[in-house]
Amino acid sequence: MPTIEFTCPDGSCRTVEARPGASVMETAVKLGVPGIVGECGGGLSCATCHVFVDVDQIDLTGRATDFEEEMLEDAVTPPTELSRLSCQVTMTDALDGLRVTIAKEQQ
Amino acid sequence: MTGCIAVVGAGQAGLQVALGLRALGYDGRVVLVGAEPELPYQRPPLSKGFLAGTVPVEELELRDASYLGEQRIELVLGRSVVEASVGDSGGELRLDDGTTLAFDGLALATGANARRLPVPGADLPGVLGLRSVADAERLRAGLADASDVVVVGGGFVGLEVAATARAQGKRVTVVEAADRLLARVAAAPFSAHVRAWHEAQGTTVLTGRTVAALAGSGRVGGVVLGDGHLLPADLVVAGVGAAPVTDLATALGLRVEHGIVTDPSGRTSHPRVVAVGDCTVQPHPHDPGRLLGVESVNNAVEQASAAAAVLLGLDPGPRGVPWFWSNQGELKLQLAGISDGHDTHVVRGDGQDGRLTVLYYRAGRLVAADVAGNPRDFNAVKDALARGCTIDPDAAVDTAVPLKTLVSAVREPASLA
Numbered sequence: 137m138p139t140i141e142f143t144c145p146d147g148s149c150r151t152v153e154a155r156p157g158a159s160v161m162e163t164a165v166k167l168g169v170p171g172i173v174g175e176c177g178g179g180l181s182c183a184t185c186h187v188f189v190d191v192d193q194i195d196l197t198g199r200a201t202d203f204e205e206e207m208l209e210d211a212v213t214p215p216t217e218l219s220r221l222s223c224q225v226t227m228t229d230a231l232d233g234l235r236v237t238i239a240k241e242q243q
Numbered sequence: 244m245t246g247c248i249a250v251v252g253a254g255q256a257g258l259q260v261a262l263g264l265r266a267l268g269y270d271g272r273v274v275l276v277g278a279e280p281e282l283p284y285q286r287p288p289l290s291k292g293f294l295a296g297t298v299p300v301e302e303l304e305l306r307d308a309s310y311l312g313e314q315r316i317e318l319v320l321g322r323s324v325v326e327a328s329v330g331d332s333g334g335e336l337r338l339d340d341g342t343t344l345a346f347d348g349l350a351l352a353t354g355a356n357a358r359r360l361p362v363p364g365a366d367l368p369g370v371l372g373l374r375s376v377a378d379a380e381r382l383r384a385g386l387a388d389a390s391d392v393v394v395v396g397g398g399f400v401g402l403e404v405a406a407t408a409r410a411q412g413k414r415v416t417v418v419e420a421a422d423r424l425l426a427r428v429a430a431a432p433f434s435a436h437v438r439a440w441h442e443a444q445g446t447t448v449l450t451g452r453t454v455a456a457l458a459g460s461g462r463v464g465g466v467v468l469g470d471g472h473l474l475p476a477d478l479v480v481a482g483v484g485a486a487p488v489t490d491l492a493t494a495l496g497l498r499v500e501h502g503i504v505t506d507p508s509g510r511t512s513h514p515r516v517v518a519v520g521d522c523t524v525q526p527h528p529h530d531p532g533r534l535l536g537v538e539s540v541n542n543a544v545e546q547a548s549a550a551a552a553v554l555l556g557l558d559p560g561p562r563g564v565p566w567f568w569s570n571q572g573e574l575k576l577q578l579a580g581i582s583d584g585h586d587t588h589v590v591r592g593d594g595q596d597g598r599l600t601v602l603y604y605r606a607g608r609l610v611a612a613d614v615a616g617n618p619r620d621f622n623a624v625k626d627a628l629a630r631g632c633t634i635d636p637d638a639a640v641d642t643a644v645p646l647k648t649l650v651s652a653v654r655e656p657a658s659l660a
Contacts, residue, residue: 155301157299157302158301158302162302165305165306166304166305166306166307166310167307167309167310168306168310168313168314175540175541175544176287176540176568177285177287177288177540178288179287179568179570180570180575181568181570181575181577182566182568183622203575203616203618206617206618206619207618207622209618209619209622210618210619210622210623210626210647
C-alpha cells in the first residue's frame with residue numbers, strides 16, 4: 137500500500153499506509169493523524185484539511201481546482217502554490233511516499 | 244463510581260462524544276453501543292457518492308478500527324438498549340442480549356428515523372427511505388433496475404437522491420407539497436435557483452402537489468397525486484424528513500418535546516445524562532423560548548464535543564457558527580448560520596453564472612446566508628457571524644464587491660438582535 141508522510145502541526149512526523157482510492161484527508165482522519173479535521177467528510181465545504189504538498193511532488197498531485205482554491209483563500213493558515221485540500225488528493229500507487237505538511241491551524 | 248461512560252448510538256455524534264472524552268483526558272471505560280452492525284460511518288455520502296457507486300463502503304467509516312482500539316473505545320455493535328435507569332450517582336443499561344452495563348455518565352446519540360409516507364401503499368416493495376447504509380444499499384440496488392424514479396419531498400436528501408438518479412439517466416420526478424423546494428430552510432430566490440438547476444438536468448419538479456397514495460400490485464407502479472394525477476414509478480424515495488428517536492430518553496424520564504430537550508452543549512434535564520445530534524432539540528438561537536432541531540454534521544460534532552466536556556464537569560466553551568452543506572451533482576450549496584426567524588433577506592447575484600447568495604437579516608443584523616457555488620461568499624458570512632459582525636445589506640447586492648470587504652462591526656445595540 138502506498139504510504140503518506142505527514143508533518144503534523146506540532147512538528148512531529150507520522151508515516152501511514154493508505155488504501156489506494158482513499159483521499160489523503162480520509163486516511164489521516166481515520167488513523168487519527170493530528171491536525172486534519174475534515175468535518176465535511178470530503179464534501180469540499182469546510183477547508184479544515186489544508187495541507188502543503190512537498191514542492192517536488194506537487195506536479196504528481198496536481199494543483200488546487202477553482203472551487204478548491206476559493207475555499208482555500210479563507211483557510212485559517214494562508215495558502216501557497218503548494219496548498220491542497222487533502223480531501224481532493226486521491227492516493228494511488230504513483231503517489232507512494234507522498235510528503236505533506238499539515239497547516240498549523242484548522243478550524 | 245464505576246469508571247465508565249456509556250454512549251448509546253454509534254453515529255457521528257456518538258462517536259464524537261467517545262473520542263471527545265479521550266481528547267479531554269478521560270481515562271475510564273468508554274463504551275459505544277450501536278444498533279447497526281457497521282463501524283461508525285458518515286451519512287452524507289449515502290445520498291451522493293455511495294448511492295452513485297463511486298464511494299465504497301470502507302470510505303464511509305469515520306475512524307479505522309485500529310484507531311478506535313488505540314483510543315480504547317469499546318464497541319458494542321448490533322445491539323440495542325432495552326432498559327435503562329439512572330439516579331444521582333449513575334445508572335445501568337440492559338442490552339437485548341441480556342448483558343448489563345453500569346455507568347456513571349450516559350450520552351444519548353440515538354439519532355432520528357426516516358419518516359414514512361403517511362399514505363396507502365407506503366409499504367409496497369420499491370418504496371424506500373434513506374437514513375442508514377442498509378437503506379442506501381437497498382436504494383442503490385433498486386436504482387440499478389429502475390426507469391422512473393419519483394422522489395417525494397423537495398428537501399436536501401430528496402434533492403441529492405434526485406441528482407444522483409438523474410445523473411444515472413433515470414427519468415426523475417420530485418414531488419413537493421410546499422409551493423417551492425427547500426421551503427422550510429431557504430428563501431424563495433434560493434429555491435428558484437435550485438429548481439432551475441434540477442430542471443436543467445432534465446428532472447421534473449412538481450411543487451404544491453401532495454401524494455395521496457402509492458399504486459401497484461405486489462410492487463410500486465405509480466404515485467397517485469392529491470389531484471388524482473398518476474405518475475408512473477418503479478422506484479419511490481421518501482425524502483420527507485426524520486423523527487428523533489426518543490424512547491430511551493422518555494423511559495429515563497428526561498424532558499422530551501419532539502426531540503430530547505438539551506442546551507447547546509447537550510445537557511439534558513438529568514445531570515448524569517447528555518444527549519447529542521439528531522435526537523435533540525435545543526434553544527433557538529434567535530428566540531431562546533423556542534426549541535429547534537438542527538440536523539447537521541456540524542451540530543453532531545460540536546454538540547458532542549461540548550457534551551463530552553459536560554460529562555467530565557469541564558467548561559464546554561462556546562459553540563461555533565452553525566453550518567451545513569449539500570452537494571447535488573455539480574450544484575454546491577453551503578449554508579451558514581440559522582436563517583429561521585429572519586425578517587428580511589437580500590439576494591446577491593442572478594444565478595446566471597451558477598452563483599447565488601441570499602443573506603438573511605433579523606432586526607437589521609446578519610444572521611445567516613444560503614450560498615450556491617460561491618465559497619468566498621460562504622466563508623465571508625461564516626467569518627462575519629463568528630466575529631459577531633454584520634454585512635451592509637444594500638452594499639451586498641453588488642456582486643462586483645467581494646463580500647468579505649463588507650464585513651463590519653454591528654452598530655446597533657445587541658438588544659435589538
